[in-house]
Every structure is written in C-alpha cells, then in structure tokens.
Amino acid sequence: MNNGISITNHRNGETYEFNIINSTRGPNAVDIRDFFKKTGMFTFDPGYTSTASCKSEITFIDGGKGELRYRGIPIEELAGKHTYLEVCYLLLNSKLPSPDELLDFDIELRHRSFLHRGLHKLFDAFPDNAHPMATLSAATTALASFYKEHINLTSSDDFNKMAHRIISKIPTIAAFSYRHSLGIPFIEPNIELSFTENFLFMMRAYPGGKMHIDRQGERSIKEIEIKALDTIFTLHADHEQNASTTVVRNVASTGAHPYVAISSGIAALWGRAHGGANESVISQLEMIGSVNNVEKYIKKAKDPNDPFRLMGFGHRVYKNFDPRAKILKKLQDELKSELNLNTELLEIASKIEDIALNDEYFISRNLYPNIDFYTGIILTALQIPKSMFTPIFVIGRTVGWITQWVEFKREEKSKISRPRQLYIGK
Numbered sequence: 568m569n570n571g572i573s574i575t576n577h578r579n580g581e582t583y584e585f586n587i588i589n590s591t592r593g594p595n596a597v598d599i600r601d602f603f604k605k606t607g608m609f610t611f612d613p614g615y616t617s618t619a620s621c622k623s624e625i626t627f628i629d630g631g632k633g634e635l636r637y638r639g640i641p642i643e644e645l646a647g648k649h650t651y652l653e654v655c656y657l658l659l660n661s662k663l664p665s666p667d668e669l670l671d672f673d674i675e676l677r678h679r680s681f682l683h684r685g686l687h688k689l690f691d692a693f694p695d696n697a698h699p700m701a702t703l704s705a706a707t708t709a710l711a712s713f714y715k716e717h718i719n720l721t722s723s724d725d726f727n728k729m730a731h732r733i734i735s736k737i738p739t740i741a742a743f744s745y746r747h748s749l750g751i752p753f754i755e756p757n758i759e760l761s762f763t764e765n766f767l768f769m770m771r772a773y774p775g776g777k778m779h780i781d782r783q784g785e786r787s788i789k790e791i792e793i794k795a796l797d798t799i800f801t802l803h804a805d806h807e808q809n810a811s812t813t814v815v816r817n818v819a820s821t822g823a824h825p826y827v828a829i830s831s832g833i834a835a836l837w838g839r840a841h842g843g844a845n846e847s848v849i850s851q852l853e854m855i856g857s858v859n860n861v862e863k864y865i866k867k868a869k870d871p872n873d874p875f876r877l878m879g880f881g882h883r884v885y886k887n888f889d890p891r892a893k894i895l896k897k898l899q900d901e902l903k904s905e906l907n908l909n910t911e912l913l914e915i916a917s918k919i920e921d922i923a924l925n926d927e928y929f930i931s932r933n934l935y936p937n938i939d940f941y942t943g944i945i946l947t948a949l950q951i952p953k954s955m956f957t958p959i960f961v962i963g964r965t966v967g968w969i970t971q972w973v974e975f976k977r978e979e980k981s982k983i984s985r986p987r988q989l990y991i992g993k
C-alpha cells in the first residue's frame with residue numbers, strides 16, 4: 568500500500584502515485600520530481616506559494632503560529648540574548664560557539680573587514696546620489712574578481728574563508744557606499760571594535776577616528792545603540808526560501824562565483840515588495856504625514872483598483888504576527904525612553920496598526936505588520952538615513968545567503984534551477 572498520494576486525471580481516467588517526503592517539523596512534501604514524466608503535464612505554481620524548492624536544515628518558519636527558528640532555536644531565545652556574531656556562527660556551524668570559538672571567529676572577521684585598495688576606486692564610478700544598494704551590489708560583484716580562487720567544495724577551510732570574508736566585508740562596503748553618497752572620506756574598519764559597533768563607527772566617525780563633538784563633548788556610540796542594531800542584524804539573518812535567497816540558490820545552481828550569487832541576492836532584496844519595504848515604510852509614514860490622514864490611506868490600501876499598499880504589512884508565509892515584528896515592537900518601547908524616537912512617525916504607525924488589525928479587509932487576508940514595519944523607526948532613532956535601511960538588511964542577511972549557498976553546494980545532486988512554463992501563446 569503506497570503511503571503516498573494518488574492523483575487521478577479525469578480526462579483520461581489514469582491515476583498516478585506520488586511519494587510523500589516527511590519533514591522533521593512543519594508540512595511534509597509530495598515528491599513530484601517525476602510528475603511530468605508520469606503525467607505529461609506540469610504543475611502550475613507562479614510565486615511558488617505551495618512549492619518546496621529544496622530541503623533545508625537552516626531556518627524554520629511556521630506562518631500560522633508566527634514562529635521562526637534558526638537551526639531549531641526559537642528567535643526569541645536568540646535576538647537580544649546572543650550577539651549577532653554568535654547567531655552567524657550558529658547558522659554557519661549548526662551550533663552556538665564556545666567562548667574560544669567565538670573569540671577566534673570574531674578576530675578573523677575583524678581582520679577580514681578591510682577592502683582591497685583597488686575596490687575603493689569602484690565607488691568613484693558612481694554619482695554621489697547613487698542609492699547605496701546600487702554600489703553595494705556592484706562592489707559585491709567586484710569582490711568576485713578580487714577573490715578568484717576556485718573554492719574547493721570539499722574543504723571546510725575554503726568554505727569558512729569564503730563565507731567569513733563576505734560576512735566581514737559587506738558592512739565595510741555598505742558604510743563606504745553611505746560615505747560616498749555624502750561625498751565624505753571613507754573611514755576604515757577599526758579592529759578594536761565589535762562587528763556592530765565597527766559598522767556604526769565607519770558610518771559616523773570623522774577622519775582621524777574622532778566621533779561627533781557637541782557642547783557635551785564627544786558623542787561616542789552608545790551601548791544601547793549597538794545592542795539595538797545587533798538585534799536588528801540577528802532578526803534579519805535568515806528566513807528560509809524568501810525571494811532573494813531563492814535568487815542566491817538559483818545563481819548557485821549555475822556554478823557562478825558565490826559573491827556574484829550574493830550580489831544577485833542584494834539586487835533582489837532591493838525591491839519594495841521585499842527588503843526595500845523598510846525604506847518604503849518610513850517614506851510612506853512621512854507621506855501620510857499625520858494621524859488625521861491615516862483613514863484615507865487605509866481606504867486606498869483596501870481599494871482593489873488602487874495600487875497603493877501598506878508597506879510593512881502582509882507576508883507570504885506569516886498569516887499571524889511576524890515574530891520579528893513582535894521583538895522589534897518591544898525593542899521600540901525600550902528605546903522610547905533611551906533614544907529620541909520620532910514620536911510623530913510612531914503615532915502614525917501605531918494608528919495604522921490599530922485600525923488595520925481591527926479591519927475586516929486585513930483580518931480576512933491575514934495581513935499583519937511584518938519585520939519592515941518597525942525597523943525603520945528604530946533605525947531612524949539611531950540616526951541612520953532611510954537610504955541605508957535596506958543595506959542594513961543586507962548586512963544582517965548575508966550570513967543567511969551564504970549559509971544557504973553552502974547548503975545548496977553540499978547537496979549531493981544539486982541540479983541547475985530550471986522551471987518550465989504553461990505556454991499560452993500562438
């Protein structure tokens with residue numbers, strides 16, 4: 568007795584059997600790899616709402632419960648309780664690091680955070696007003712020409728070096744992209760600083776390494792700012808097979824250089840339906856401008872003939888609160904007293920949330936705030952300009968992309984991604 572699934576084609580009375588592959592958590596999958604061979608037909612799933620593109624052990628999401636786990640550990644046990652670097656180590660090595668492992672990992676990333684001198688020149692090719700995501704994607708592709716060595720897929724040293732290098736250089740490229748957009752000199756990484764503090768340092772420091780000075784003296788980077796940004800990096804680290812990760816895996820399947828795959832992921836993330844939403848949320852809150860205008864925009868969001876969508880709302884998988892949004896909302900409340908959060912934007916965001924969460928249109932479509940809804944308000948409080956919101960998403964997500972790349976490459980029969988189509992032409 569086949570414990571799989573039978574499908575009957577009522578047009579020809581034929582029945583086809585397919586096996587079920589068991590998951591360790593969440594939905595099982597029907598193995599349809601020989602569906603076309605058996606039935607002569609394709610399955611049709613644009614946007615892949617019901618399609619598992621791969622097997623993975625990295626991240627688990629339960630959209631109904633609003634659950635997220637990295638290597639089996641719930642995000643609530645990681646965000647704000649372990650540093651982003653510990654979470655990077657967990658994703659890459661399937662376990663949290665011992666103190667010595669963390670120290671070695673931290674030291675290696677600090678040493679690898681510098682860019683080849685030749686890469687500095689690339690930024691000059693871009694106009695000052697180039698969006699940092701454009702320079703970030705281009706410079707990441709350029710890295711492939713600086714590190715051409717063939718990556719020996721069986722050597723973990725090779726993998727670790729390739730992965731650690733990109734994780735440590737992305738923040739530097741992002742900070743240089745920002746400084747280029749202001750037309751101010753780059754600030755080199757400071758190996759005495761932690762991963763997250765070093766990024767804020769490269770964003771804010773003056774040449775010579777001094778921080779901003781005002782009447783109270785030097786404005787050094789506050790612990791609370793480092794902790795908030797570190798938590799944001801952790802919340803963005805990985806998210807199973809989202810659009811940009813799917814792009815990274817597709818590029819991996821062609822055999823292209825891993826840094827080109829990461830650069831493709833950066834390009835995909837830029838879209839406002841995906842990672843670009845965090846920047847669009849703030850632009851939208853600024854456009855709404857006052858709590859008195861919220862009703863008008865909620866109406867536009869509900870109008871099927873109006874392309875306007877509430878940025879930061881809705882998610883393909885979460886049909887409940889995005890667990891990351893819950894953590895960010897708590898962080899926002901903590902920061903309210905410590906940092907000057909933009910209370911006006913906060914008021915508008917809270918009003919949108921109050922109305923949308925009680926409105927039939929949003930409830931019936933399971934539209935809840937997602938991670939992008941709150942990130943922008945916190946990053947604004949950290950004096951980070953909105954053009955840098957998606958680059959910050961890139962910094963957090965790079966470890967996820969490279970871990971997914973490695974997992975794909977280590978799969979014994981990793982095949983090139985090549986879907987078919989339903990032809991409806993002449």
Ligand code: SDX
Pocket residue numbers: 614805806808809810839840841842844868869871875876877878879880881882883884932934937938939
């Ligand atoms: C991220 O995949 C990931 O995991 C992504 C991410 C990650 O960590 O990698 O979590 C990060 O990208 C978060 C999502 C950020 N994007 C936004 O906030 C942009 C606004 N949200 C939408 O564009 C939308 O909700 C998506 C893209 C996030 C999800 O789109 P789906 O799953 O394809 O849903 P859909 O477009 O089919 O919408 C279903 C219904 C539609 O209405 P009907 O046709 O049924 O009448 O819900 C409506 C949509 O019109 N809808 C919205 C809405 N989102 C969906 N209506 C108003 N405002 C919205 N934001």
